[in-house]
Amino acid sequence: MALLALWIIVTSFASVLCAEIGPYLEIQRHKEAVEKLDQEDSGILDGIVAVEKQHMEQVVLYHALPFYLYILMWIWNGVVDEKALKWQTEDLKTPYPVAKSPLSMRVFEGKNRFPSFSAPDPRVCKDSVTGFAEVRDQRDRVGKIMSTGTTQVGVNFQNGESEDFSLQPDGCFELIYTGLEAQGKYVEALSEAELTKQHVDNSRSFSEYLERIGVWNDTKNTPDHIAGVRQRIISVNLNVFGYWRTGWTDSSWDIFRKGLTLHAFGLGGRVPFLEDIFSNLQASTDTQKTVEKQLDFMTCIIGNRESTADCDSKFDESLWSCESEDQLVQLKKSSPKAEKCHKIITGTSDNDQCGTDVLLQLILSRDLANELVYVSVEGGKPGWENASEAFSESYDKLKNHEAGDSKQGRVLLRSDAFHNGRLVTFAGHSSLFKDELMTSLSSLGEDVRRTLLGRFEACERPDTTAPGTTMAPEKDPSTTAAEDESKKKKTPVKFDVGVFRVVAILLLAVGAILFAYHRWQRRPRQPQEDRRVIEMPERA
Secondary structure: OHHHHHHHHHHHHHHHHHHHHHHHHHHHHOHHHHOOOOHHHHHHHHHHHHHHHHOOOOEEEEEEEOHHHHHHHHHHHHHHOOOOOOOOEEOOOOOOOEEOOOOOOOOOOOOOOOOOOOOOOOEEEHHHOOOOOEEEEOOOOEEEEEEEOOOEEEEEEOOOOEEEEEOOOOOEEEEEEHHHHHHHHHOOOOOHHHHHHOOOOOHHHHHHHHHHOOHHHOOOOOHHHOOOOOOOEEEEEOOOOOOHHHOHHHOHHHHHHHOOHHHHOOOOOOOHHHHHHHHHHOOOHHHHHHHHHHHHHHHHHHHOOOOHHHHHHHOOHHHOOHHHHHHHHHHHHHOOOOOOOOEOOOOOOOEOOOOOOEEEEEEEOHHHHHHHEEEEOHHHOEOOOOOOOOHHHHHHHHOOOHHHHHOEEEEEOOHHHHOOOOOOEEEEEOHHHHOOHHHHHHHHHHHHHHHHHOOOOOOOOOOOOOOOOOOOOOOOHHHHHHHHHHHHOOOOOOOOHHHHHHHHHHHHHHHHHHHHHHHHHOOOOOOHHHOOOOOOOOOO
16 A cells, blocks of 8 residues: 555646646757756746746747837737736736736728738839849740949849839839739639638638649748738747757747847838728828827837937927836836846847847637647648548647747637737836836837827827926925835845745655655564474475
């Protein structure tokens, strides 16, 4: 019985231990990916692991996106959900806060189940020149753009000829992108009406429909970059370090760490998502200009968080509420300092720029994941080994296992889950989330939300001045000492209950072994003189 009890305790300990360290297994497998991490990324990784551990019974997927797009999705969620923006974080006690603010990842028209899209414009224009892209001219010569300039592009054609094309009065060149031109044949097939007619309502039926209309076999375009496809699905990694060996283009972790998008794109730029927002709200020209100015100022604050005084020249008091002005004053006083970081980018040279992208963990119930997610490879093509297997079954086989490192996922952005972000939980990670910056951005973003809804009122007070000279309201001197004393108090230390459970089981197991050994030592023994001697008969 003692041995049976000991076996039960030991096996229970092993199962609990495996459950506790499950989220850490992948990090152990990818030692090379984490051994050179700077302090910033190590702290962020702690938060990622904490979320994985907290949601082990659900599906956790990874998607990286530019910081400016994260802000727009946050603002847009406030518009569609009719709720004021508020900066929210998970109480996980990790070095970097884990954001839990809801997001709306796409713009949905009316009661449409899927995001709308426009037919692609195949013209090569001043703001859309892409080097090495395949184009054709008006003589149907096909070639590639080999040199670019503000008013001229050079093309090398397949027949050996080359020619420079000048910018025309309409802002475009006399060239057509062959890939975008080829996408025109899918526009009608991917319309909301046609998807409804074809009974497309989940990720599997969407993928099978794309197979039928030839998207997966398109040779001129990356399949999930085709208009009508890229608006409806997003790529995700199943594992935090998925695809990291292949370079940063297919790895959410490395895209997040590369951190180059802040300076390549501005919040005030005419990015497609912002265009979709303006179109959905039928925003007036004046509203659009005001929002662009507001977002441009927010971009400056983000990019200069170490010295927000550099943005004083862009400040316009007619664009902001009194609350935002006060927040800017406090932000300027605090002089937030970004920690020095030195990125090690997988497959590329070192980069000393602190990352400003956002790594999202999408958290879905298993049933919802079965509806909206399928296993894929690069380009969005299905990658499941068993077509009849539910996604959650494949997920269990791939999550935090080596087989999952070479697989991706595609998530169908259906309105019931992604219109207001209520069915999908987002855990966000960024180097910017540790700064006091986010409290100020929530106030600035709330002003943008109100502007979009036509409810914004600029700050009006007799002594309004620029943030550089405005003083925040003075605190009551009688409360200063109490507040200072409160700040000095140490935060109570919270211990990991899971670790205590493992240690307790281990101690019980050791105790059981010692008890069994003690009982064995004290077992009754027969006296020597009472033992019966068996004599062997003598041989003849």
